[in-house]
Amino acid sequence: MRRAPSILHLDLDAFFAAVEQRDKPSLRGKPVVVGGIGRRGVVSTASYEARVFGVRSAMSAGEAHRLAPHAAFLGGRFEAYWQSSRIVMALLGELSPRVQALSLDEAFVDLEHTAAPVDSVDGLVEFAEELRAELSQRTLGLTASVGIGTSKLMAKVASELAKPDGVRVVPAGQEATTLAPLSVRAIPGVGPVTHDKLALLGLRTVADVQQASLSELVREVGSSWGAELYELAWGRDDRPVEGQRDAKSISQETTFEYDATDRAWLEAKLDADAAHVCQRLRKHGQFARTIQIKVRFGDFTTWTRSRTLQGATDEPHRVAQVARSLLAQVDVNRGIRLLGVGVSGFVAAAQEELFLVEGDGDGAGTESSAAADSGDAFGDGPFGRRRGESYWPGADVEHDELGRGWVWGTGLGRVTVRFETRDVPSGPVRSFAVDDPQLHPVGPLPMPADQPPDSV
Template sequence: MRPAPTILHLDMDAFFAAAEQAAKPSLRGKPVVVGGIGPRGVVSTASYEARVFGIRSAMPTAQARRLCPNAAYLTPRFTLYRQVSEAVMELLHALSPLVEPLSLDEAFVDLEAGGVPPETAAVRGVGEQLRRDIRSATGLTGSVGLAGAKLLAKIASEAAKPDGLVVIEPGTERELLGPMTVRTLPGVGPATAETLRRAGIHTVAETAEAGEAELVRLLGKAHGAGLYAMALGRDDRPVVAERDAKSISVEDTFEVDLTDRTRVRSEVLRLADRCVQRLRAAGRSGRTVVIKVRNYDFSTLTRSETLRGPTDDPAVIREAAARLLEMVDTTGGVRLLGVGVSGLADFTQEDLFAQVATEREAEESAKAAAAAAAEPAGGTEPHEAEEERPRRWHPGLDVVHEEFGAGWVQGSGVGRVTVRFETPWSAPGRVRTFAVEDPALRPGEPLPLVRGGPADGQSSEPAILPKFLSPEPGEDTGSEAGEEISSR
């Protein structure tokens, strides 16, 4: 335990939803839910306005719609979130060389390593300036916790939500932690909490009073001893500058169970390509390919294959994923598929498999092209019909129209798509409706949340109006939802 509160924990407020409100002026101050939008979708993040209705992270989207049917339900835009995250992390690295990111919107910072004086007034000043800098750079808000240990700094940032700062003075830990539920402590999930409840232990104070020997008896040596130390407020974990990803993966849940084997295989190959894109974006390669299959009855299984060396070759990873799929019976129906790569490395080892697979893929492509050229006019193979399907315009995604400019999809159906034309720095925009195949409408890229400088003829004023970021008096802000990260 440090004698001064020099460990800072930053947690951005309702990050995904707040970023969407920032990018879409018409949604500021209104309930916004980001996550899966289909019947089996799950809420990733809800704005504070949506939390008033009881919507929380990990809630089924169908349930959220019943609680607040008038909220905006949007598909996640990770390109935008990463842009904002990079700006925030850059501010943190300016404070200290020791920054430990936990996700896109959350990180620990060792202020002592950054030369900040170990005094409460000094670290509080740094925390307040950081909050101002984040608002200026991104238009969003973050909550800051300061303490002498990582456990306490995280608890402090939770208490500071939304858009606040809390300092836990060293020496006050047990007084603060005592009344809290035992679930507050890291590593205490539903199973551990139930074990403790049966033993009459409900709060952190009761956990400490139970003693180390009793906790070891209930939970085992390592877990029991660790939990006892945390109940006393003891946490000597250092801030680690590099939290290396153990795996990179992607997965999709389908609105209707997949029963066609050919469709299942095509989805696995598509996911393999997406996984390679993430792998290359991170500058990594991987040695072990993993597929995940969740069946119609929610039973989930994984299959893996370890290659002779790390690779980021899409042909190799696609081929490995297809081989793994052959080991799985999917006749009952598949509701979720995933492809991942683990055993990550910073280099790619040349592999004969890659050459063979690439040559095979080129050969198959040539054959397919020849077959298509020889096909009589009017004939259409099933895979070609698949490509000719109308484009799917998911709510929240960016679009560009040749006449009306940049906007975002409000909704689509029965061959039509509704678009609201606005930008982060504009007033709420007008809504127009088009045919889904309108040639003038195309997918777009997220616009930056802060307007550019004089070079592009725009003001450098932040895009966000502070009003929507501040909860109304008496508003139930709820608890902050954690965001999912692929590096865990």
């Protein structure tokens, strides 16, 4: 355990929904749900205004719509979220050389050997407030909750206690008392299964676990996890903040004795290689965002292709799925001498692929809308988006005459657009044919050039 609170945890508040409200002024102060607009969709993020109605992450689309029928249900704009995330992570990198990004909206920062006043609680609060103000300025209004403690556990707990849009510092020596009143789910690694096992023993709060005997915990959840659970309940956590690993990629490739032309056999090889790569990935405690295949033909020419996910994974079936789709672009009849799978773009935690577009029927006669009062039907894809679809609720568009806006709703061959941006609020709403030559999908507006902070 560190003798002073020198680990910082930053968590952007309702990140995806906050980016949408920032970029869509008409949605500010209103309930917004990102994801969950397809019949089989799942909520990614709900704004705090939507959470008042009980909408939560990982909730089904139908349940979210039932609880908040008048909320704006939007598909994802991963490029916009990635754009803001890069700004935040760059800012954290200016604080310390050791930043451990957990996802797009969350990171640990090691404050040891920095200018942070780790020996003063008041000084740390001021430091964190300056950081949050700089972050809000650079991201044009996003907010973050910051926790600082003597360990990663306590920093994470502190940021949860600070939500939303606040700061919490847990001084050295106050770890156990801070944890005691919290649910056992506050302990990292306690999922539904462990929670239910502990509940059968009457252990529902961290204080209950603190008072339990080590032998009782070991008997119920196993020797290794029982001992770790006991230590964590008392706030004892020595996990380091891990910066970017030296390894940039992990790969597995095979050279065949004879040139292969059987696609099914080659796909089976990809499956095996993907499993091996993911085994090594998990050994390093990492998740990958980019998947690549390498193909060498019989004439020794080499072909590589990669795909970057809208998330991060260590799942063999997902890596194999992407690798197979890349192999589909290859004419295997040329004869393949070498085949390999690689992963890169490592992060320290999985980021669910919330905006994965999958085919799910032709969607004929359906309508997908940002606001429930403009239509109650859902799009057929997981997020109201079918493969290759250009328009979905929340998507950025531009009209040759009327300028930039975003998709308010789609369906029945029509696209309804609200013409506004974060700089030009509350514009008109107009509908167009889906094939209108003057209407085009576009990416998010660029963020203004960053200026290094004078002091953070």
